[in-house]
Amino acid sequence: MTKGIKGKVVLITGGSTGIGAETARLLAERGAKVAIAARRKDRLDEVVADIASSGGTARSYALDVTDKSAVQSVVAAIIADFGRLDVLINNAGLMPIRPMAEVNTDEWDQMIDVNLKGTLYGIAAALPGFLEQGSGHIINLSSVAGIKVFAPGGTVYSGTKFAVSAISEGLRHEVGEKVRVTSIDADFSHLRQFRVIL
Numbered sequence: 001m002t003k004g005i006k007g008k009v010v011l012i013t014g015g016s017t018g019i020g021a022e023t024a025r026l027l028a029e030r031g032a033k034v035a036i037a038a039r040r041k042d043r044l045d046e047v048v049a050d051i052a053s054s055g056g057t058a059r060s061y062a063l064d065v066t067d068k069s070a071v072q073s074v075v076a077a078i079i080a081d082f083g084r085l086d087v088l089i090n091n092a093g094l095m096p097i098r099p100m101a102e103v104n105t106d107e108w109d110q111m112i113d114v115n116l117k118g119t120l121y122g123i124a125a126a127l128p129g130f131l132e133q134g135s136g137h138i139i140n141l142s143s144v145a146g147i148k149v150f151a152p153g154g155t156v157y158s159g160t161k162f163a164v165s166a167i168s169e170g171l172r173h174e175v176g177e178k179v180r181v182t183s184i185d186a187d188f189s190h191l192r193q194f195r196v197i198l
């Protein structure tokens, strides 16, 4: 892959708010063609309008990352709309804070489905194309909670982020010669630092 983000097609999951939306604005400002995907289409469209008003290129795609075939369809739609995909940022994530003793299995399921399986579904949708084109970059949002267990309260969240970090490292070992793999161990202070990292 050539260096620099100008002209690259970047998919950001969870691009309707927070780090995802801010990253979309920044990358568009630097000349990337940005595809943002999340469940709330109205919020995505606000980000797209914002980017367009500053002269950038962006499109929105309604997506629930827990739906494997929907993730495949969005990647296919982006390739149809932009001609290719260069970078996938698996950013969609949830962090409900609750002690394990409350046994909220619904929240455990949600974190596993969005943070972990959503990331895997993104990889599944983008990786074959990246390998075929001989280039691509997968960026997974892990966390400091993926290095040190965030307990009490964030134990299951940490479990999902440890898994995201492990999968990123394993994927890098497996495909790193053709496809770049990055895991970002973000913490609360990283929203601003993203402007430096990217």
Ligand SMILES: NC(=O)C1=CN([C@@H]2O[C@H](COP(=O)(O)OP(=O)(O)OC[C@H]3O[C@@H](n4cnc5c(N)ncnc54)[C@H](OP(=O)(O)O)[C@@H]3O)[C@@H](O)[C@H]2O)C=CC1
Binding pocket: 013, 014, 015, 016, 017, 018, 019, 020, 037, 038, 039, 040, 041, 043, 063, 064, 065, 066, 090, 091, 092, 093, 094, 095, 114, 141, 142, 143, 144, 185, 186, 187, 188, 189, 190
């Ligand atoms: N903010 C922080 O301090 C840190 C954040 N992180 C990680 O960074 C990532 C982004 O965090 P942050 O910006 O704070 O989070 P936000 O809560 O601001 O945004 C989360 C995004 O994920 C999307 N999302 C949630 N569920 C789904 C789903 N099922 N399908 C598609 N999109 C979904 C939301 O969009 P919608 O609801 O429209 O679907 C939203 O755009 C997460 O993975 C988080 O774990 C890591 C360390 C620190």
Ligand SMILES: N[C@@H](C=O)C(=O)O
Binding pocket: 095, 142, 143, 144, 145, 150, 186, 187, 188
């Ligand atoms: N705030 C972070 C943990 O410290 C996170 O969202 O992962």
